[in-house]
Amino acid sequence: MLYQTQSCIIQTAVQSIRFECCDIVDQDRHNPTSINESQPRTPDQVEDPPPVFSIEAQATCNYMRALPTTRIIGGSAARRGEFPWVAMLLKNGAYHCVCNIMDHNHCLTAAHCFAETTPFDAYEVIAGKYTYDVNEVEAGQHRIPVTTYIVHEAFNSDRKENDLAMVRLSRSLTWSSYILPACLPSVEVQLPLFCVVAGWGEIQGGRTPEALMKVEVQAYDSDRCLQVFSGTASAELSRYVNQNTICAANGLLGGKDACRGDSGGPIMCVQLTKSGAAAYFLFGTVSNGNQCAQPGEPGVYMDVRDYLAWIQRVILTSR
Known part of the structure; x- marks a missing residue:
């Protein structure tokens, strides 16, 4: 990376x-200046x-x-847990790309991560993941099969124009300290x-x-x-x-x-x-x-x- x-x-x-x-x-x-680090605050109501x-x-x-x-x-x-919206996209059980959690059922990633000949069920998402080892099960992680993905309709693989795809998960994520939407x-x-x-x-x-x-x-x-x-x-x-x-x-x-x-x-x-x-x-x-x-x-x-x-x-x- x-x-x-x-x-x-x-x-x-x-x-x-x-x-x-x-x-x-x-x-x-x-021209950034130096100031008291305590100013950013937690919202009054999260x-x-x-x-x-x-x-x-x-x-x-x-x-x-x-x-x-x-x-x-x-x-x-x-x-x-520093970036709880960042998730792994797997292909055939191996790490493949990164995706970004949008809501309980969707993640945003790059269109070029997908090959037309690869079936949907070859892909999975691991949310709440920290280590690179996909076989290491971490507390709070969700490993969920992909039910479908939608590549941007104007994606141009040659020029990488509109290089976006939306992944839909087969079941919903549960929010936690390690899993939140972007x-x-x-x-x-x-x-x-x-x-x-x-x-x-x-x-x-x-x-x-x-x-x-x-x-x-x-x-x-x-x-x-x-x-x-x-x-x-x-x-x-x-x-x-x-x-x-x-x-x-x-x-x-x-x-x-x-x-x-x-x-x-x-x-x-x-x-x-x-x-x-x-x-x-x-x-x-x-x-x-x-x-x-x-x-x-x-x-x-x-x-x-x-x-x-x-x-x-x-x-x-x-x-």
Whole structure:
């Protein structure tokens, strides 16, 4: 999954999170400052996720209990339960891709994770999973067969356009500290400067990780991505970047990225909920990139904000 060249965690002031999420309008003017870390707070009333999926409820996100308190420099293992919406997608009993829990019965992932010739029953989802070993049964995990999946109707496998798919589970998930749906940003919310990618894909040296990994990256909208990386990235970058994508990288330095096995996984950015608490919101899903963590080569992600209507329609019509 995540390639990294460093491995440390730096405590950061939460006001800089507030500043990044609410006040930034130009990434070039970003200048985080240091403040009291106690400011982000738990919502006054933490609610259960709604029984029926709705974009409005996911954007309000009063049910999120895992609050971000640190900035990640380099890469590291996530804490168990830190990202309770992140789940494993298995194919023929082996780890295959990452998916993101939307509601009791649906997970969002990448369209390219599915092959037309593979039957639905070859796929399973493990929610509440932490370690890479799919045969290690962890307390609170749910391993559920996939009953069907819906690939975006405009998916182009050659250009990776509309690289999204919705997985429907054969039975419902039960919410817990380790299993919750993702918060989704509103369409008008601006992309923050720093975000986090998580998954079980390859780490440095082509190894598989022992557990779910996370890494902080800098995020770019599509126009800014092409502007910043046009002189360093492969010629194929413009083939994959469009108005429905975002990019992420460690600036031009490389060393931090999603990698093989992270497809469908989340890029998550901190936002304040309407109750004033800081929470991770799912801004995108891993689609593709040129090798892993190469200098001047960003990863490309589907921009979830552009697919909110599709997500809601597919979930509500596949019940």
